[in-house]
Amino acid sequence: MYRQKYLFLLPGLLVLVAIILFPLLFTIRVSFSSWDVYNPGLNWIGGDNFTRLLADSRYWQALVRLSLLTLATVTLQYVLGFGLALLVWRDIAARRLFRVLFLVPMMTTPVVMSVIWRTIFHESLGPLNPILDALGIGAQPWLSQAGHALAAVMIVEIWQWTPFMFLMLLAGLLSLPQEPYLAARIDGAGPIRTFLSVTFPMMAAISTGAILIRLIEASKLMETIYVLTSGGPGTSTETTSYYIYIRGMRDFQIGYSAALSLTYLVVMIVSLTVIAKALTRMVVKD
Template identity: 70%
Template sequence: MLKPKHFFLLPALLTLAAIILFPLIFTVRVSFSSWDVYQTGLDFIGGRNYARLFQDTRFWESLLRLSGMSFITVTLQYVLGFALALAVWKKMPGGRVFRVLFLVPMMTTPVVMSVIWRTVFHESLGPANDLLSMIGIGPVPWLSSATGAFISVVIVEVWQWTPFMFLLLLAGLVSLPREPYLAAAIDGASPTRTFWQVTFPLMAPISIGAIIIRLIEASKIMDTVNVMTSGGPGTATETPSYYIYIRGLRDFQVGYSAALSLAYLVLMIITLTIIAKLLMRFLVGKDD
């Protein structure tokens, strides 16, 4: 039974409907239309866009590529972020300064930083090859070879988002209880053993949270790819987000790109749920 107090929920519900439900439902509707550069409006073509999607090898290849890229970048971000967090966790000279400095990359705009990194990796004029040539290496085809371009994108991603991992893990570290460390010290545990037997298990829940958040963000990588490589050479760095952008906003295949977006959303939800379950099972030892 509706009571007057329930109407206080109305603003929040309306906002939710406007910013989440409407776009989602509209996208679902668009995905069943042939809205295209030549076809205006919402006709109904059934599941034709979804059938086409299953035969779109470029989309599936981009998903595979993204899997590899996300695995590499998030793993590196986690390892580096954890190492940096451990380094400034204990009191050290200039620790506060380092904490701020480590966060700078995360606070910069991805597009602006991608432009700067593209200049750094410019094979004729960029400082990366200049520096390497001083030690007799190069020129390295940073952006014009498939491997080089992939590595370049990974480097930029790791540089930009390791601070995020650092921030979350440092927050986790400072909130750890002291008792287990006292017990470990009494038992004479070495620093390495203390880390693996105490710190790492205690940090598992927050590690899983940080990894999942970064995986979600990494799966949306688009601006770095767009600015640095345009998905190339060939399709070597093309990710699903960038591919959907091309189909939707460059080719103006609105209906098909809506189908791609929804399929991608569903795939990501399923994949990330599975990854979260597996991480919980292996790192924490339970499913929830």
């Protein structure tokens, strides 16, 4: 009976091996090959792909760009999500309606959302520039200049994934005990003091979890870039995932793209581990 329990784990273990372990091991093997459009197959070339990667400035620029984009968007998503959660947490009119409306962007797939925003950002046919003209700001080259294109990507990401932060943080707020708030009112603490001394510290754990989840998801940014800017203008909005896609699926440099993917995986694991430990030490007190 003691050994039979492992038989029940076997189906899950086989699925794990099939969808995670085997692709990972195969990718490692491919990364040491010269597989491309001219030389299909697993011809062993040692670490040549990784040596080439170290000198690939385009890859490292895409990685730095992705890191900055991820940190900026997740930070703004957290701030806006927390603000919306605090707003709906209190007894306001039609708060149930607002809860549903705030979740609509997250329910739409990234590709569809990016198509909609690409139409909005269109410099001559989109509705955004006429609105800016009417406000006296003037039309903006949203998708044809590097800085504006990055801003457009950030806007789309913040629009779509702030509801996730809102949902996580609202759930945390609704689960908070009321005794600390009663004690704060007795002590005469105002709203700001109550937030800084009571609400924010008690939300530390859920905040850390929400931020880490979004950092992991944002580090895989691909669909929005593919549909909205295609990495342009030039390579100004190219992220690591999109660059790997170009090398693997467009240029068919399978071996090199596998090496890029493995390096990217290692960098993300190390970076997210460091960030997770830093956030835990910062906001979760023993």
